[in-house]
Amino acid sequence: MTDRENYNDLYAFMLVAREGSFTKAASKLGVAQSGISRTVRDLEARLGVQLLTRTTRKLSLTQAGEQLYRTAQSSFQTLDNGLSMLAHFRDTPSGTVRINASQHAIDKVLLPKLAVFSQRYPEIRLELISESRFVDIIAEQFDAGVRLGGDVGEGMIAVRITPDIEMVAVATPEHFSRYGFPQTLKDLAGHPCIAYQFADGSLYQWEFWLDGKLIKHKPQGQWVFSDSYMEASAARKGLGLAYVPEDLVAEDLEHGTLIRVLKRYSHRFAGLHLYYPHRNVSPALRMVVETLKMS
Structure with a gap:
């Protein structure tokens, strides 16, 4: 293979192999039969091996074609599963939310208010990490932090979670x-x-x-x-x-x-604020924000 093969061509080949027909594969992709036939020929030329045996009645895989088909099928299935998982994360409150806060904030605010998650959002894992120092939540891979209003850094989104x-x-x-x-x-x-x-x-x-x-x-x-x-x-x-x-x-x-x-x-x-670095937050963090923020 070249350094990076054209994934569209590999997908086209996989469809041809699965359907056993250039015509059926072309129909699924919405392209001309001649175009997909040329795509597979070009792929064979680049790889230096024959992938398909063509006769007037039958289309069959060579040994090399069978190997590539299995690899492509497995890889695209893994990719589809990964994309489905991303959709799950987008639409369902799940995953881990790491929050850096003082023991005071955890004990008096976070724990009492977020205790409902055990029943309401069982797929969300909460990591409430206590430290007595100012932490760079981005560098130390926290999703959010809790500080007094006057201590929240510039560029952060801050949501008040306690009165003064x-x-x-x-x-x-x-x-x-x-x-x-x-x-x-x-x-x-x-x-x-x-x-x-x-x-x-x-x-x-x-x-x-x-x-x-x-x-x-x-x-x-x-x-x-x-x-x-x-x-x-x-x-x-x-x-x-x-x-x-x-x-x-x-x-x-x-x-x-x-x-x-x-x-x-x-x-x-000026009260405690939950803060985080961007507006494109996960559903899990969004649920944390909605639960903690003052009405």
């Missing part, structure tokens, strides 16, 4: 018995604080609002974590004052195991 997130400064009653209740932002200097560290090693500087201005406080203390869940857990153990999303400690605040302070200064982030 309010941050809360909390500690145990025992902590406040020892260090007192801070009344102003300056009072934070007298409290051991639990810090959040980004993947690049920098610390999140607590953001507060005072008289319409954003004020930042660099937490000072013995404990540093790269996960908000661990910050909240450390606060419950009385290890210091933590500044975490409200929904992580809602039950603690309700039961009084943690106490909130400096409420009037708290900062709000």
Whole structure:
């Protein structure tokens, strides 16, 4: 064969062999009988072998023709099956959806909302991967990611999946018995604080609002974590004052195991967003988007 044989000619040959007739094959292809006969002759010339034995009454395959027919038939059947599978993926919510998100987002948003998939879309496999760093979802082959609205990269399609997130400064009653209740932002200097560290090693500087201005406080203390869940857990153990999303400690605040302070200064982030790189998404990812997005 040449480097790449003409697949149309191979398909024409396969039809001739299957139908046992140039006329019938030409009819199926909607071309003239003389044209398909010439196509097969040219194919034989290029391959350097005779594929068909022609008589006035009968058309039969040579040994080489039989081998090529079996190969072509198998190959085109595999291709047809593959194309049918693509149609299935296009029309049916199935396959794997890989999402990169924080443990907070998985626990509080993705898992509760996507739990219905086990019954509603059993053919969709969900991979919810938690990391405490910003991930390039294209380079690391994720279908989508979850970030705060202000952190979604340019060129991405972003769908809001939560309301704004309010941050809360909390500690145990025992902590406040020892260090007192801070009344102003300056009072934070007298409290051991639990810090959040980004993947690049920098610390999140607590953001507060005072008289319409954003004020930042660099937490000072013995404990540093790269996960908000661990910050909240450390606060419950009385290890210091933590500044975490409200929904992580809602039950603690309700039961009084943690106490909130400096409420009037708290900062709000622009909600969590599911983001992905293009609009031509799979049906499976589309179902994820439709399930998560806020109405």
